[in-house]
Amino acid sequence: MMTTSPPKHLLVVGNGMAGIRTVEELLALAPNSFHITIFGAEPYGSYNRILLSPLLAGEKNKADIITHPLEWYATQGITLHVDNPILSIDRENKSVTDSRGQSHTYDTLLLATGSHPIIIPLPGQQLPGVVTFRDMKDVDTMLELAKEGKRAVVIGGGLLGLEAAMGLLKQGMQVTVVHLLDILMERQLDAAAAALLKSALEERGMQFYMPAQTAAILGESQVSGVRFQDGSELPADLVVMAVGVRANIDLGKAAGLHCERGIVVDDQMQTSDPHILAVGECAQHRGMVYGLVAPLFEQGKTIARRLAGATDHSGYTGSTLSTRLKVTGIDLFSAGDFLGDAACDTILYQDPSRRIYKKLVIKNNIVQGVVLLGDTVDGSWYMELLREQKEITPFRQQILFGRHHLGDAGHGATKVADLPATHQVCGCNGVCKGTIEEAIIKKELTTLEEVRAHTKASASCGSCTGLVEEILAHTLGGDYIPAQSKSLCRCTPLTSDQVRLAVRDQQLTSVVQAMQQLAWSSPDGCPSCRQALNYYITVFYPATIQENPADRFVNERLHANIQRDGSYSVVPRLWGGTTTPAQLRAIAEIAERFSVPEIKLTGGQRITLLGVKKEQLPAIWAALGEQELVSGHAYGKAVRTVKTCVGSRWCRFGVQDSEQMGVLLEKQLWNSWTAHKYKLAVSGCPRNCAEATIKDFGVVAVEAGWELHVGGNGGIKVRVTDLLCRVESMEEVLQYSAAFLQLYRREALYLERTAPWVERVGIRWLQQQLVEQPDYRQQLCAEFIQAHQCLDDPWSTRAQGKLGTQDFLPLTSIPFRSLENVA
Known part of the structure; x- marks a missing residue:
């Protein structure tokens, strides 16, 4: 008699929108394939966090925003644990421990832990009356305080801050929004749109204090006010911190999963552990951590298809983001690159008296960004x-007037009347055009809110609101009346690019000066921003760089890579992957002398000494230095290695001397x-044995010279290089390599690898800068040489001494060789 095995156990950590949507998708695809257990930190079923704003404003109650009441879990056969967060993961035994000390096993673990609100580290931040705006408990606290006090200060003029401010305004409070910059919602709006938005909110009674940097929250047993850096103060009975969120990676990090800004996942949403997946705001995919609901739901679909065993799904590849402001009476939409660059055209319509603003950013007749107010x-x-x-060429002249006004010009611009009934309008909630039309007709719906209430269309992220309104207008005809809308770190609301440009344009030559000039919220900064500032200053003002251990990542200070067991790896540089018997003997003798546990050949054609103790590092580097072996920078955001094949010197297929080229x-x-880390390779023929076409800078030999390739990556997301140009001589290769590297150093954001940078700026732009402007190419080379004359291994200049937090290890250096004498 055959027996069927019990279903596998899916354990979900997090009862929010991302985790529940994943479970819903799985139930639809394979309803009996898993036994599902969900742990939630809050005492409710899942609710729509996007609707916290109308909950605070009194436009909805809790029942309205709870999407999955407790009964739903029971009817679906799901075991739900509310008010019971998971505290730890035992990956070896595939189990978790909850807040009550109970252990639970799993076959597959799904982390949907969301994010934490950012708390600005200010004096007085822990006073009663200081709240964030993240969950229903925060809303309850604000509603209680609104009954007792009349004055609220909201710190943060972004999307979340304005929604909180409007909700408190509707509760009868006097609300002042404090913002560090003079532009509201700077991540979504340009200056003109932000000014119109500010004016519209002021008409509703909202006050603004900007630009202003908060210095302290005042009060003894309760909040009484806010003090700013200029000494001015505002009275307050309630202070709301709405300056952003940070991915909640605590659980994943403690379990040893690969984490950066989020828990790093691949296109199948798998973490570094094959039995653990991550979804939503806690997950980092291709360098992005998404805080909007549409990407979270797309990720959930990917996971559901994977768990259901679908074989026709390539995975999640990222999302194009859009933003809507959820403030009653103000419609705002923003998406894409709404600022553009010099190669972009801007099409603009502005009617200040009606507070209408439309802006499209166009490049090569393709929309790049949009702002609508x-x-x-x-x-x-x-x-x-x-x-x-x-x-958009056929209808470019009419595009700002909308889809309704295109007439025959709108080839490719499908009108709402032509959309089939099966066209999905709301991706978040899976609502099709036919469902909306049927609800409008049968239930006699006439407003957007009624359509949302009956169909859920546009009730989540809101990016489909315009299309839902179009369907309303088309269905009702004349009866339709239209309704009347990543900072660098926690120490600053400025983006990495804003900080980069400020360092360059304001001539900020020290980390301390930059923090003071740019109004850092933390006087000492944090490891993230100190390293970024140090890097930008190194690039633009190398002669002024100061040695401060706090401005360097620990691996860079120690000239070694920390390993999972706390030991270190030491990687001496072997030029172009070549070595000598004397160097090999020296490395072997040093390994024996210091009892190095393991020696391994690296993927970059180097030798690494693994398992080195921290206290051994100074002596090992001193011994390597005696043999003129310098660091391979395997630990750093630096040029790593140049991988080579033997080329024409030995290989019968080689057409150029790739080995010599790599060494040079x-x-x-x-x-x-x-x-970021920067790798190179040189292949001696188009067979490409050195894998040059997945490197940051790759050189491939051809009969007539060399092909130069840029922007490759062989990591989690493999990217093949773009062809920059072809050159004839080794001297030209050296010139282009220095110019490209210097341009990357000047223009890329800290921790942005060449692959995403090249995708962002475009290979055509790079060719315009480097190939079509030889004078500029020479200028970049000169900058590169000058920088290295200033920075000829500044971290090796400290005297030998005891290894400590204030000391850099000595690092043997060879003289820098300029382009003229490198051969």
């Missing part, structure tokens, strides 16, 4: 054009601090 009915259409990169490149570029 006051009239957002075409937002979803512009989003479609942006996401699908549709050519490495001796020219080594010891360069870069935005």
Whole structure:
């Protein structure tokens, strides 16, 4: 008699929107494939966090925003643990421990832990009356305080802060929004749109104090006010911190999962543990951590298909983002690159008296970004054009007037009447056009809110609101009356690019000066921003750089890579992957002398000594230095290695001397601090044995010279290089390599690898800078040489001494070789 095995156990940590949507998708695809257990930190079923704003405003109650009451879990056969967060993960035994000390096993673990609100480290931050705006408990606290006090200060003029401010305003409080910059919602709006938005909110009674930096929260047993850096003060009975969120990676990090800003996942949403997946705000995919609901739901679909055993799904590849302001009476939509660059055209319509603002950023007749204020009915259409990169040439002259006004010009711009009933309008909630039309007719719906209430269309992220309004207008005809809308770190609301440009343009030559000039919220900064500032200053003002251990990552201070067991790896540099018997003997003798547990050949054609103790590092580097072996920078955001094949010197297929070319490149570029790790390779023929076409800078030999490739990556997301150009001589290769590296150092963001940078700026732009402007190429080379004359291994200049937090290890250096004498 055959027996069927019991279903596998899926354990979900997090009862929020991302985790529940994943479970819903799985139940639809394979309802009996898993026994599902969910742990939630809050005492409710899942609710729509996006609707906290109308809950605070009194426009909805808790029952309205709870999407999955407790009964739903029971009917689906799901075991739910509310008010019971998971505290730890035992990956070896595939189990978790909850807050009550109970252990639970799993076959697959799904982390949907969301994010933490950012708390600005200010004096008085822990006073009663200081709240964040993240969950229903925060809303309850604010509603209680609104009954007792009349004055509220909201710190943060972004999306979340304005929604909190409007909710408190509707509760009868006097509300002042404090913002560090003079532009509201700077991540979504340009200055003109922000000014119109500010004016509209002021008409509703909201006050603003900006630009202003908060210095302290005042009060003894309760909040009484806020003090600013200029000494001015505002009275307050309630202070709301709404300056952003940070991915909740605590559980994953403690379990040893690969974490950066979020828990790093691949296209199948798998973490570094094959039995653990992550979804939502806690997950980092291709360098992005998403805080909007649409990407979270797309990730959930990917996981559900994977768990259901689907084989026809390539995975999650990222999302194009859009933002809506959820403030009653103000319609605002923003998506894509709404600022553009010099190569972009801006199409603009502005009617200040009606507070209508429309802006489209166009590049090569393709929409790159959009900002709409006051009239957002075409937002979803512009989003479609942006996401699908549709050519707009046939209707460019009429595009700002919307889809309704295109007539025959709108080839490729599908009108709402032409959309099939099966067209999915709301991706978040899976609502099709036919469902909306049927609800409008049968239930006699006439407003957007009624459609949302009956169909859920546009009730989540809101990016489809414009299309829903179009369907309303088309269905009702004349009866339709339209309604009347990543900082660098926690120490600053400024983006990495804003900080980079400020360092360059304001001539900020020290980390301390930069923090003071840019109004850092923390006087000492944090490891993230100190390292970024140090890097930007190194690039633009190398002669002024000061040695401060706090400005360098610990691996860079110690010239070694820390390993999972707390030991270190030491990687001496072997130029172009070549070595000598004397160097090999020296490395072997040093390994024996210091009882190095393991020696391994690396993927970059080097030798690594593994398992080195921290206290051994100074002596090991001193011994290696005696043999003129310098660091391979395997630990740093720096030029790593140049991988080579033997080329024409030995290989019967080789057409150029790739080995010599690789050695020359490495001796020219080594010891360069870069935005991220930077790898090179030289292949001696198009067979490409050195894998040059997945490197940051790759050189491939051809009969007539060399092909130069840029922007490759062989990591989690493999990216093949773009061809920059072809050159004839080794001297040209060296010139282009220095110029490209210097341009990357100048223009890329800290921790941005060349692959995403090249995708962002475009290979055509790089060719314009480097190939079509030889004078500029020479200028970049000169900058590179000058920087290295200033920075000839500044971290090796400290005297030998006891290894400690204030000491850099000595690092043997060879003289920098300029382009003229590198050979």
